[in-house]
Amino acid sequence: MKIKLASKYGFCFGVKRAIKIAESEKNASTIGPLIHNNEEIERLRKHFNVDTLSSISEIDGIKKAIIRTHGIPKEDLATLKTKGIDIIDATCPFVTKPQKICEKMSQEGYDIVIFGDKNHPEVKGVKSYAKEPVYVVLHVEELEKLRLGKKVAVVSQTTRKVEEFMKIVSALVARHKEVRVFNTICNATFENQDATRALSKEADVMVVIGGKNSSNTKQLLNIAKEFCEDSYLIESERELDNKWFIGKKLCGISAGASTPDWIINKVIEKISKIKV
Ligand code: SF4
Structure with a gap:
């Protein structure tokens, strides 16, 4: 045969980068699994003393925190800062991008639409950077229920299909006068x-x-x-x-x-x- x-x-750029960071930092904790692979998480624990906390509520006593590829909500980052914990940011730059876009566009008065899964850690993180009103949608039909203003900015979860994102974008463009589209999908x-x-x-x-x-x-x-x-x-x-x-x-x-x-x-x- x-x-x-x-x-x-195998490994994408963001994951390779996060693992390199974890290996070079050593003796640190990640908030949530650094990547979705149990064997690799175990290797990092065994050889580099990088352990995994299941949530921000477990940070008491830790000295160094690594932010995983998916990023974390803005308020969790603030909590780490107030506790004086050394923060090592391994958020993938392709995830940081929609976070920054949401922050900037909502400051400029745009209502934010995020195409993605509202329960995914990346989406929760990205959403936290926008001021209200901010909506997470997966299907075009969900847009009908939203009370969006005249100015709308739309981003996508990095792992979504571009064809699906286009459906959301077309529906928004058909209904609103000004739509700023940011293709934040990672290839x-x-x-x-x-x-x-x-x-x-x-x-x-x-x-x-x-x-x-x-x-x-x-x-x-x-x-x-x-x-x-x-x-x-x-x-x-x-x-x-x-x-x-x-x-x-x-x-x-x-x-x-x-x-x-x-x-x-x-x-x-x-x-x-x-x-x-
Ligand atoms: S956004 Fe793309 S490059 Fe970054 S971690 Fe996700 S899949 Fe990898």
């Missing part, structure tokens, strides 16, 4: 998705590696399944099942944006030893 990696996979996840799609069209078994709590990894699995029925999501080589590979000729491998190379290499090594 041949093994082929997707032409784009990293789409590059991984396109590469997974291409590979799953030729592979007869696909292995997608990544955190089971990572939305971009789950999206990769769904894409792989569209073209290759035998597609599996695993967090580590320990979850591989020899049965998946019986009679297969080409095994495609892809990985989510929070999956480190050392995990991918272990998976490849184990698959290459499987006798089919």
